[in-house]
Amino acid sequence: MTTTSDTTTTSILTFLPTGIYALSIPTCATWNQTGITVAGNSNGSSGSDLASLINPVDIFVDNNYTLYIADGDNNRAVRYYTNDTIGTVVAGNSTPGDSPSELNAPKGIAVDQYGAIIVADSSNYRIQRFPLGSTVGTTLAIDSTTNILGQVRDLHINVNNEIFVTDSDYSHVIKYYPNNGVGVTFSRQLWIRLSSKSVVRPIWKFRRWK
Template sequence: MSTILAARYHQGKPQAAVMGEGRGYFKHIHCQYSPVCLILSPLALLLLGTGIAAMLVALIGIPKMTITTTTTTATTATTATTTTATTTTATTTTTATTTTATTSTTSTTISPVGIYALTISTCATWNDTGLTMGGNSNGIPGSNLESLSTPVSIFIDNDDNLFVCDRDNVRILKFTPNSTTGIIVAGNGTAGNESNQLRGPKGVAIDQYGDIIVADSDNNRIQKFVNGSTSGITLASNSSINPLGQMKDLHIDVNNNIYVTDYDNNQVVKFIPFSSIGVVVAGGRPAGPGTNQLSGPFGNFVGPNGTLYVADDQNFRVMKYFPGSLNGTIVAGNGTAGSNAYQLTRSMSIIVDNNGYIYVADYGNARVMRWTTNYAAGGVCVIGCTGTSGAAATQLRNPRDLKFDRHGNIYVTDQGNHRIQKFLIQGCSSKSPK
């Protein structure tokens, strides 16, 4: 005959407790087919199964962060008592005030911003004609809120807001969906090193809290602008123990680690949350073509599993690094400048899709190239495939950065045309990448 173990909670008498102290304790009781146990046993199994399933979902999914906020509200009640004495015809009023505190707890779970669970088909193509999302479509620079001047890095959040490093206007602009008028969210338009200023911004990303992180390159510092604030906080800066040169790109992974590409020191540096001291995760040696070297790196990308990709500009290639390794693998480009399917001419930026396919902003060839996981087969052109540089909607001039939005559309910083172009995903079609 099987025995089922149940538990009962008791108030007080900690000296008799089986478990716990102070306010109460649990006492184990044995039961054999009692009605209570027959009800509790299936319920316990159901709860156990639900708990295991929840843990599996949490382990498999993209990392999330939970913020718990506790709010205490004080409620005041006033009671008035009136007493009448008949002998002297006097009336006395007594007022008593009671304050009751009510506490409520709210938990909010936030997902990484800009990390999309994209499923892009291996045969996906993109429309040849770009849509101008920021800047002038005719390629003319400017300083008003409808214009850009030498834009650099971009970021698209989960609400399709576009953030642009408007380098020569020393500001970060935000373009909401369906609007080509920007909103200044960082920088005041004047170059400087004050907390509300930038100088040569070249990288932007939004963290899990909605704060704006900027690679303030010419000031050799990383600035954080808390959501809604135009006054920056310095997270890291150049020092003797933390050399930080000209930064060309900035990326935030799913754990809120910041990766910056340090062009001057030929390295990629990782900053963990709440630390101003970086760790070199790629390069860090004198410039060179070795697999443990970089030469003038620009863009970087970090996958959900921590794999790092670096646009090694002066070596005309893209490098891939597994977590913990400083020895990389060439995954795009053959180390020589050129325009054939195996070559790049200034690899400026990269993104990677769910298939492991690599998309490269090929700055010198005015195009976007895609490499599959069969890297030796060479790349194919997917955007800007006219073979010429220009300002037409089908052309690019010096593409500097590129990002996916949550739908799989590709945004390109068309730097030489001072605009941001959006190319709509078409899924699988009869059109073949060139």
């Protein structure tokens, strides 16, 4: 059951063949508009201690409701278990750097099926993978003359461990296959269904690089 301050509705979780979970939310569902701070300071102050964040830019929530945060200006990734008020650093530290244990302005984060943390190490122009329990990363992809990668703004991973990143410098979306640091830029058209009408419209087409 999904409960809010205004109404109670029933949601149905659909398991698609691809392994993607689709949650059908009734049109009458509402949310409490008063948010609850689950990480960082509720008064809006920033900081580098483990109870604070500076410019968090992306999050990932796993099946156990564990929260992972790309803490951008702290140059680190932090983890919060349910009801935690103090985070745990799982990658990087407060000092920007490009060593295997450092990050520089991370802007995307995800966790794969093995528990490894995947980070878009944006200002280092690379994608880092931190195995479960390790703060030393391995480079999955990095900018080069043959494999262009600019500032990554977001990162997602699917059930096949294929990584998708948005590259704002070169205005494209790249997919990386497992065990292959060479990205494939693809063209996809994004469609959106208007809730008030039974129509579907294209709203954007990604650029294909050749």
